[in-house]
Amino acid sequence: MRNKLALFNVIFCVAVAVCLVFAAGCKKKAQPGETKKVIGFSVVDMQPNFFQDMERGVRKGCEQMGFEYKLHDQKYDSALLVSGCENLLTRGISALIVSPCEPSAMPPVVKKAKNMGIPVIICDIGSGGSEHDVIVISDCFGGGEIAADYMAKQLEKRTNNTKKVGVLKCMPGHIYAVRRGEGFAKKIQQLGYEVVSTLCANDVRDQGYRVTQDMMTAHPEIVGIFCENDPMALGAVQAVRDAGKSPIDDILVVGFNADPEAIEAIKAGSLAATIQQAPYEMGKQCVGLADKLLKGRTLAYTDPTLREITIPVRLITRENLSQYFPK
Amino acid sequence: MSQQQFWKIWERFGLFIIILIGVVGLSLLSPNFATMTNFKNFINQAAVVAIAGAGMTLAITSGGFDLSVGSVFALAACFGARILIDGSVAQSIFVSLVVGAGIGLLNGLIITKLRVPTFIATLAMMTIVRGAALIYTKGRDINIITGPAREAAYKFFGGGYIFSLPVPMVLMISVFAVFYVVLNHTAFGRHVCAVGSNEQAAIYSGLNVDRIKIAVFAIVGLTASIAAVIQTSQLMGVNSGSSGLGFELQVIAVVVLGGTSLRGGKAKLFGTMAGAILVAIANNGLNLYNTPIFYQYLVFGLILLLAVSMDGLKNKFYTPAGAWAQRI
Amino acid sequence: MKQILNKFGRIWERAGIFIMLAVLAAVFAAINPDFRKANNISNILLQCTPIGIAAIGMTFAIISGAFDLSIGSTMALTACVTVSLIGVLGFYGAVAAGLVLGFLLGLVNGLIVTKIRISPFIATLGTLWVYRAFAYIYTQNKPVQSTDAVFTSWGDNFVYVPRLFIVMLFCYLAGFFLLYKTPFGRYVFAIGSNRRAAILSGINVARVTLFVFALAGLFGAMGGAALAVRLWSAKADTASGYELMIIAAVVLGGTSLKGGSGTLAGTFGAAVLFAVIYNAMDMFQVQSYWQKIALGGILLIALSLDGLRRKYMMLAIEPVQSPLKDKGERINEK
Numbered sequence: 001m002r003n004k005l006a007l008f009n010v011i012f013c014v015a016v017a018v019c020l021v022f023a024a025g026c027k028k029k030a031q032p033g034e035t036k037k038v039i040g041f042s043v044v045d046m047q048p049n050f051f052q053d054m055e056r057g058v059r060k061g062c063e064q065m066g067f068e069y070k071l072h073d074q075k076y077d078s079a080l081l082v083s084g085c086e087n088l089l090t091r092g093i094s095a096l097i098v099s100p101c102e103p104s105a106m107p108p109v110v111k112k113a114k115n116m117g118i119p120v121i122i123c124d125i126g127s128g129g130s131e132h133d134v135i136v137i138s139d140c141f142g143g144g145e146i147a148a149d150y151m152a153k154q155l156e157k158r159t160n161n162t163k164k165v166g167v168l169k170c171m172p173g174h175i176y177a178v179r180r181g182e183g184f185a186k187k188i189q190q191l192g193y194e195v196v197s198t199l200c201a202n203d204v205r206d207q208g209y210r211v212t213q214d215m216m217t218a219h220p221e222i223v224g225i226f227c228e229n230d231p232m233a234l235g236a237v238q239a240v241r242d243a244g245k246s247p248i249d250d251i252l253v254v255g256f257n258a259d260p261e262a263i264e265a266i267k268a269g270s271l272a273a274t275i276q277q278a279p280y281e282m283g284k285q286c287v288g289l290a291d292k293l294l295k296g297r298t299l300a301y302t303d304p305t306l307r308e309i310t311i312p313v314r315l316i317t318r319e320n321l322s323q324y325f326p327k
Numbered sequence: 328m329s330q331q332q333f334w335k336i337w338e339r340f341g342l343f344i345i346i347l348i349g350v351v352g353l354s355l356l357s358p359n360f361a362t363m364t365n366f367k368n369f370i371n372q373a374a375v376v377a378i379a380g381a382g383m384t385l386a387i388t389s390g391g392f393d394l395s396v397g398s399v400f401a402l403a404a405c406f407g408a409r410i411l412i413d414g415s416v417a418q419s420i421f422v423s424l425v426v427g428a429g430i431g432l433l434n435g436l437i438i439t440k441l442r443v444p445t446f447i448a449t450l451a452m453m454t455i456v457r458g459a460a461l462i463y464t465k466g467r468d469i470n471i472i473t474g475p476a477r478e479a480a481y482k483f484f485g486g487g488y489i490f491s492l493p494v495p496m497v498l499m500i501s502v503f504a505v506f507y508v509v510l511n512h513t514a515f516g517r518h519v520c521a522v523g524s525n526e527q528a529a530i531y532s533g534l535n536v537d538r539i540k541i542a543v544f545a546i547v548g549l550t551a552s553i554a555a556v557i558q559t560s561q562l563m564g565v566n567s568g569s570s571g572l573g574f575e576l577q578v579i580a581v582v583v584l585g586g587t588s589l590r591g592g593k594a595k596l597f598g599t600m601a602g603a604i605l606v607a608i609a610n611n612g613l614n615l616y617n618t619p620i621f622y623q624y625l626v627f628g629l630i631l632l633l634a635v636s637m638d639g640l641k642n643k644f645y646t647p648a649g650a651w652a653q654r655i
Numbered sequence: 656m657k658q659i660l661n662k663f664g665r666i667w668e669r670a671g672i673f674i675m676l677a678v679l680a681a682v683f684a685a686i687n688p689d690f691r692k693a694n695n696i697s698n699i700l701l702q703c704t705p706i707g708i709a710a711i712g713m714t715f716a717i718i719s720g721a722f723d724l725s726i727g728s729t730m731a732l733t734a735c736v737t738v739s740l741i742g743v744l745g746f747y748g749a750v751a752a753g754l755v756l757g758f759l760l761g762l763v764n765g766l767i768v769t770k771i772r773i774s775p776f777i778a779t780l781g782t783l784w785v786y787r788a789f790a791y792i793y794t795q796n797k798p799v800q801s802t803d804a805v806f807t808s809w810g811d812n813f814v815y816v817p818r819l820f821i822v823m824l825f826c827y828l829a830g831f832f833l834l835y836k837t838p839f840g841r842y843v844f845a846i847g848s849n850r851r852a853a854i855l856s857g858i859n860v861a862r863v864t865l866f867v868f869a870l871a872g873l874f875g876a877m878g879g880a881a882l883a884v885r886l887w888s889a890k891a892d893t894a895s896g897y898e899l900m901i902i903a904a905v906v907l908g909g910t911s912l913k914g915g916s917g918t919l920a921g922t923f924g925a926a927v928l929f930a931v932i933y934n935a936m937d938m939f940q941v942q943s944y945w946q947k948i949a950l951g952g953i954l955l956i957a958l959s960l961d962g963l964r965r966k967y968m969m970l971a972i973e974p975v976q977s978p979l980k981d982k983g984e985r986i987n988e989k
Contacts, residue, residue, distance in 0.1 A: 047568030442962025628784030
């Protein structure tokens with residue numbers, strides 16, 4: 001009996017210890033009297049490679065420019081986006097960088113920041129019509145168009161070009177991805193091709209694999225597949241190979257993101273191309289912009305009415321791979 | 328045919344009838360449906376869910392369920408993929424299975440020894456194991472790039488053929504055969520049903536309920552890891568963050584479709600397999616028809632409701648002879 | 656010693672969640688001054704509102720022995736409808752429309768359960784997908800936003816206390832009244848603890864169940880409206896996965912999943928506790944992946960404390976040797 005009660009007490013102490021683990025698990029605590037300014041960064045989700053790169057960029061930028069850095073992970077939940085930003089705002093940050101999982105939820109965040117005099121820099125995705133200070137956005141629509149141009153050019157060389165292609169879409173709620181597919185579809189149709197199949201593969205590799213199999217069954221005459229992100233593209237590549245076809249010569253597969261795995265695949269000759277968005281550079285650039293805003297300097301916008309700075313996207317293929325990824 | 332006869336036939340063969348209708352319909356509507364390649368595609372997909380479903384059927388029969396199968400799936404896949412890069416196929420599969428069974432064991436211990444309600448225990452394990460998978464892979468994907476012999480051997484599990492039947496299908500049938508034997512012809516199987524139908528009575532009868540539950544959860548974890556091996560071998564890669572997300576609801580839905588009662592005590596094993604096949608066919612058909620994803624959600628929900636409502640209505644209109652009339 | 660443990664057990668049973676809340680809040684406040692700021696506290700109160708309000712209906716459902724897995728989708732669908740109608744009906748009209756919709760969605764759930772005799776778990780699993788699909792189809796997958804002044808003002812504070820939190824308190828008061836002061840509430844407990852006995856006692860179980868589901872939908876809609884106010888917008892994939900969190904909050908608060916016993920106060924405490932934990936994890940910059948482990952760990956610890964308490968408190972109270980010491984224990988325990 002005593003032993004069992006002891007167990008009870010032990011567990012209670014463990015509970016308290018968990019609280020202390022929080023203290024241990026934290027990064028640097030803000031010391032009183034420290035004069036470093038703090039940048040708060042709220043990111044969509046630390047799971048996809050894309051946003052991990054963005055976070056690394058922001059962190060590096062903060063290190064280089066002498067800022068302190070606080071991170072928040074929205075885990076793709078718009079309510080957490082709002083509460084996380086609210087929390088950051090009350091923690092004494094000087095500037096807020098946000099990559100919103102849901103741009104339409106930005107207005108309340110920006111309003112709160114404005115009330116506190118904290119500048120808001122939005123990193124990619126969208127502004128949701130809020131009154132941000134600046135948004136650094138890559139041209140996803142344009143990226144889709146670049147992919148379409150590339151695919152058309154490659155397919156022109158073929159003898160049995162049926163001019164039928166398919167698109168693998170991300171989850172319907174993921175706005176930046178939707179733009180990629182829209183850009184591609186519009187341009188490829190202008191170039192005389194037909195998009196015979198548009199299927200959703202939920203951003204993930206295993207769905208990309210299965211959905212591509214179904215796509216090939218329904219439309220065996222497909223010659224190209226555009227995927228709105230690289231994980232789905234890698235799944236598609238695998239499906240094409242399992243069907244005994246080549247993802248370069250038979251069904252051209254193009255991804256988007258330039259994840260490390262995709263670069264490996266391009267090197268190995270299984271993925272044809274991907275579009276690079278440079279999240280790392282975007283992250284760093286946002287910190288630079290935050291610095292400028294805090295010092296009161298004016299910014300050079302690409303589009304002053306939308307307070308946008310557009311970052312061009314890049315096509316990465318086997319040919320130009322070594323140029324951008326020297327390793 | 329009288330109403331009684333209709334419901335009797337439905338009770339035994341309902342799900343298979345729906346599948347038959349689906350297969351015939353889709354074959355007529357789409358010329359590409361009734362091909363060997365397409366069959367292999369959807370049966371391989373069904374096998375992944377079905378095998379995990381067999382374990383879940385056992386868990387539900389024993390009166391519990393396991394919300395953590397998705398995360399266990401992911402962790403087993405991550406370990407297996409990472410090890411395959413340098414180790415042998417046998418090592419990789421062994422580790423995956425051990426991870427799955429181990430976490431299942433942990434689930435069982437938490438539920439029986441710490442008396443945490445099953446829902447919370449498995450929900451908590453779901454988040455913990457997912458976090459563990461992310462930490463293990465540092466959030467990055469794992470691409471399996473290994474020697475060609477090893478690759479071919481590992482791919483056998485996800486895409487190979489035995490006697491010209493797809494390997495996942497053969498694995499699925501074997502797993503279900505084993506479960507069938509265990510449930511119907513071993514003492515353990517009978518004990519599981521006993522625990523599920525009336526836990527108190529089982530205790531009074533002298534059964535070691537705790538041990539039975541722990542074994543059941545370990546088996547659930549094991550089947551989840553078998554499913555993970557099959558899928559990883561198909562994809563030759565794994566994404567720790569998103570692998571297996573939502574898998575648990577799919578698996579539970581499939582078991583429920585199959586007719587196993589959530590109250591426990593009765594298992595409809597082959598119903599689970601039929602349910603998995605039905606869902607795979609539905610997904611396949613919807614994809615072949617280029618249906619937008621929102622309508623796919625709608626169809627999935629409606630299939631679930633319709634299939635189960637047939638079951639509910641059956642209970643309303645037809646009571647098997649000898650059962651105590653349940654009129655509510 | 657036994658008496659102290661007894662007393663402790665009794666206190667824990669009634670107010671365990673609040674003790675945990677107080678302990679954690681005290682520890683966090685002591686370690687980090689940021690936590691103590693008035694801004695932060697009002698943030699926490701604000702952040703717990705959507706889940707806190709929706710959990711009221713879920714508490715009713717679970718006490719009556721049912722489940723509502725579709726609550727997340729209900730929240731999303733009603734939020735989308737509400738925001739889209741603000742321009743047409745004005746803020747209050749739109750909220751009323753959303754509440755009516757939520758009530759109807761819950762009613763549909765109830766009808767499926769009572770008329771077609773499907774188990775609530777399965778029925779709401781099905782409607783989870785169906786309602787989510789409706790949300791996508793209704794919004795055509797585009798977000799709905801509104802900058803209506805009345806709408807956005809509800810996200811503000813009223814003398815430091817967030818307005819939404821005051822709304823939440825009123826909702827809980829209404830819930831208290833329904834659950835503890837009306838015959839309906841007693842019937843809910845009766846159905847949850849022993850369904851057959853309830854039927855045989857003359858309670859119209861079908862009607863009560865129907866109303867319980869409708870109530871779950873209603874509070875879900877209220878939670879959805881709160882969510883919309885937080886976001887100044889709504890989208891079809893809002894509130895994904897909330898159902899599991901809401902159920903976890905209800906169970907953490909002390910309501911048993913078997914039905915028949917439960918506490919609304921506990922649900923309230925659990926909702927606030929979740930908000931506190933999320934807030935603290937951000938504050939301590941706990942790494943994202945470790946956050947998952949921490950959350951799961953807290954749930955496990957909280958409920959194992961509860962489970963063990965039930966197991967060992969009973970030992971403390973009843974020294975009589977019976978063939979069944981406690982549920983699930985064998986006679987010859989080593």
